[in-house]
Amino acid sequence: MTYRVLILGGRGRIGSAVANDILSHTQANITITGRSPGTNLAVDERVRFLQLDLTEVEKLKDAIAQFDLVIHCAGPFHHRDTQVLEICINQGVNYLDVSDHRSYTQKALNLHEKAVNAGVNAIINTGIxxxxxxxxxxxxxxxxxxxxxxxxxxxxxxxxxxxxxxxxxxxxxxxxxxxxxxxxxxxxxxxxxxxxxxxxxxxxxxxxxxxxxxxxxxxxxxxxxxxxxxxxxxxxxxxxxxxxxxxxxxxxxxxxxxxxxxxxxxxxxxxxxxxxxxxxxxxxxxxxxxxxxxxxxxxxxxxxxxxxxxxAVAAGIGTGSIAKLLLESKLKHPGVSPVEAALTTELFTQIIRERKIEINSHWVET
CATH class of the missing domain: 3.30.360.10 (Dihydrodipicolinate Reductase; domain 2)
Known part of the structure; x- marks a missing residue:
């Protein structure tokens, strides 16, 4: 099965890094969005572009309905509402984002029970x-x-x-x-x-x-x-x-x-x-x-x-690796959750090794 991934804000540096990680580690087809025509991603037969403004609610709903996973990279998130997440929950589509601000995080976490009831895996605050x-x-x-x-x-x-x-x-x-x-x-x-x-x-x-x-x-x-x-x-x-x-x-x-x-x-x-x-x-x-x-x-x-x-590439790895786990059904955590609640250490270690990133750890006695 070929999975379909929608990356909102996929032309930005972080969105592009997420797309490149998914292209490198999965066989998924990707659609990236932007408010103006064109794309700055390298040409790839698995990548398409959709001109879309997040204020175009009906067009946004129609787009999300066609995908297996939506990744929200259209920051900054300080003043974002949870419209994209709510549409994903209503349509039963899994969701990731690179949000990095408490106001958005608090609003997203308020939708936890709704996502649980819909069986939607929504993981927020991914990235580096x-x-x-x-x-x-x-x-x-x-x-x-x-x-x-x-x-x-x-x-x-x-x-x-x-x-x-x-x-x-x-x-x-x-x-x-x-x-x-x-x-x-x-x-x-x-x-x-x-x-x-x-x-x-x-x-x-x-x-x-x-x-x-x-x-x-x-x-x-x-x-x-x-x-x-x-x-x-x-x-x-x-x-x-x-x-x-x-x-x-x-x-x-x-x-x-x-x-x-x-x-x-x-x-x-x-x-x-x-x-x-x-x-x-x-x-x-x-x-x-x-x-x-x-x-x-x-x-x-x-x-x-x-x-x-x-x-930026490190942020792409953080989000792209979780996207891969969701697409392959290796990560199932219904609800709205930050990374630390959804991703086990076993899976985290696995994806870090796949990306050849080194973690150095040591003990210090006080």
Missing amino acids: FPGISNSLVRQGIEQFDIPEKIHLSYLVSGSGGAGVTVMRTTFLGLQYTFAAWINGKWCLIQPYSDRETINFPHPYQRSGVYWFDMPETFTLPAYFPTVKTVITKFGSVPDFYNHLTWITAHIFPKWLMQRNETIEFLSHISHRMTDFTNKFTGIGVAVRAEVTGQKDGKTVVYVSTLLHENT
């Missing part, structure tokens, strides 16, 4: 972070008798190989305070605050990261209830981008940062800057997942790290 990062955490959690603390650190070189949409996501994430689970209670956090120097693997070494609002800040404590603290921090290479982002988050007036034209201006300027610095820094990503807890009566720390030379 969130996505592969969440699976690193689950792998670490399973090493403990009682896991107590999660500390996630993400580092991206330059643009990460992504487009302007990812820049928009970054600046949108600086607009408001957010709640984080710290010492068993919800605390308000200022975005891009509390710089911390983290030891990443070569070539990154010691690099600065800052608090950043990510959906795993609240999905991880929900699915791992003994955990009392979840920290999510993000940083850029070269380091001066961190200082510019800090200034944007803490010095610029909030009313200015909440204007769409400001976000657009900063996003395009930043993308032009990274186009230049990419030549020196590369476009890679480093993820460090640190879990602290009780094992054999001792407090210990389990650290896992993962590197990839292209952040």
Whole structure:
């Protein structure tokens, strides 16, 4: 059987990476969408293009009905509604997305029971972070008798190989305070605050990261209830981008940062800057997942790290690999779930090995 996959926003850097991963590892036929004519994917007989705006609801419904799997890559997700997900549930079509914001995640999780009743597998927050990062955490959690603390650190070189949409996501994430689970209670956090120097693997070494609002800040404590603290921090290479982002988050007036034209201006300027610095820094990503807890009566720390030379490709792997599992019926988890709830460590290890990605893990005694 030849499966049919619809990728909404498939012409973007992340959407293209997802499509390429699926083409490389499955025999599925793919249709990618965009609001304007044409496609920037390499010509492939298994790829088709559909001009589609998500506001064209009836056309969207007709399109989704023809596919076995829908992958939503049309970000940023800060202001997205759950219309695509609801149509998939109503039509019994499995769903993935690369969403990366709590507002969308919360709205999607509210549809869990509806998806369960429809027998639809809807897995959200796939990609690299969130996505592969969440699976690193689950792998670490399973090493403990009682896991107590999660500390996630993400580092991206330059643009990460992504487009302007990812820049928009970054600046949108600086607009408001957010709640984080710290010492068993919800605390308000200022975005891009509390710089911390983290030891990443070569070539990154010691690099600065800052608090950043990510959906795993609240999905991880929900699915791992003994955990009392979840920290999510993000940083850029070269380091001066961190200082510019800090200034944007803490010095610029909030009313200015909440204007769409400001976000657009900063996003395009930043993308032009990274186009230049990419030549020196590369476009890679480093993820460090640190879990602290009780094992054999001792407090210990389990650290896992993962590197990839292209952040966008890594995101494509995270989503594309789960797509393959769904298409082959190796992953069945009806409902709306983040990656850490749906993907077992056994399956995660399998797909990481298939993609020849290396994970380094070690124990640290406190």
